[in-house]
Amino acid sequence: MARINFLFILLSTTNILYVFSQFTNPSSYSLSPDASCGNKNGTEHNFYCPNYDCCSTNGYCGGSTAHCGVGCQTGYGNCGIPNDGLKSIETCKKNKTLAFSFDDEILQQIYNDGHLIGAHTWSHVHLGRASPEEIDFQLDTLDLAIKRILGVKLLYFRPPFGESVMNPYLRKALIRRGYKTIALWDVDTRDWATDSATAMAGFPGLISDLKPHISLMHDRINTTVDSLLPYAIETAKKLGYKFDTIPGCNGQHNKHDWYRVIGKPEKRDYKTWHCNPNDMDSGIL
Numbered sequence: 001m002a003r004i005n006f007l008f009i010l011l012s013t014t015n016i017l018y019v020f021s022q023f024t025n026p027s028s029y030s031l032s033p034d035a036s037c038g039n040k041n042g043t044e045h046n047f048y049c050p051n052y053d054c055c056s057t058n059g060y061c062g063g064s065t066a067h068c069g070v071g072c073q074t075g076y077g078n079c080g081i082p083n084d085g086l087k088s089i090e091t092c093k094k095n096k097t098l099a100f101s102f103d104d105e106i107l108q109q110i111y112n113d114g115h116l117i118g119a120h121t122w123s124h125v126h127l128g129r130a131s132p133e134e135i136d137f138q139l140d141t142l143d144l145a146i147k148r149i150l151g152v153k154l155l156y157f158r159p160p161f162g163e164s165v166m167n168p169y170l171r172k173a174l175i176r177r178g179y180k181t182i183a184l185w186d187v188d189t190r191d192w193a194t195d196s197a198t199a200m201a202g203f204p205g206l207i208s209d210l211k212p213h214i215s216l217m218h219d220r221i222n223t224t225v226d227s228l229l230p231y232a233i234e235t236a237k238k239l240g241y242k243f244d245t246i247p248g249c250n251g252q253h254n255k256h257d258w259y260r261v262i263g264k265p266e267k268r269d270y271k272t273w274h275c276n277p278n279d280m281d282s283g284i285l
């Protein structure tokens, strides 16, 4: 698969303080198995979100402004953002800048090319259903791998599915490990849900307001790499957008805010240093 820029994009949301309120799950509903929830395309799913996630207008659990703002389907989950210093970024600040947010794995080249690499857990689990031990495992296993491959500690984190960003245990676990920023997105190409023709057809409308954006895509989807991304870049250029990384488009140009250097890249030892694709949890958001 071709590689693309892991343009992380983040942004910076102003500190919005949501008030936590008690959420009681209706007994006829069950916990979402796959991040779908509430009413989705007019169909009642009877699924509620894990603690600290809201159910968006489109019927997905998560903790971004899109999930927790006016689109929140109350009754299926509640959001709240603790004022603990860990900030979330969902879009760019600079006018007409666009950043793409990917999952990716060709790390050294991406790192050397100046893109932002952020953590995305070890095996792409649903953090809303993970125990504290599982959350620790997901963060520590990835941190060790990145230390070996790049010699750095990552400071940006993007939760799979955008889930659980307000989960107090997860936030404490991130802060304890030195993470500074949670990277989310404000524009979703839905490449994970539709075919590439549909995603391409929808893309211009996502950025035609010419506002700064962080756009979600997935490099594990071949058609995203081969078709959607080139089309998105051309489309954005024609509209006058410039591209930047997530920190860059939020004015954070100092690499010390992106990574902490804690060693040197190590030589790969094939006995203890490997990934098992079967580790991967289902889902690619």
Ligand SMILES: [Zn+2]
Pocket: 103, 120, 124, 159, 160, 161, 284, 285
């Ligand atoms: Zn993902």
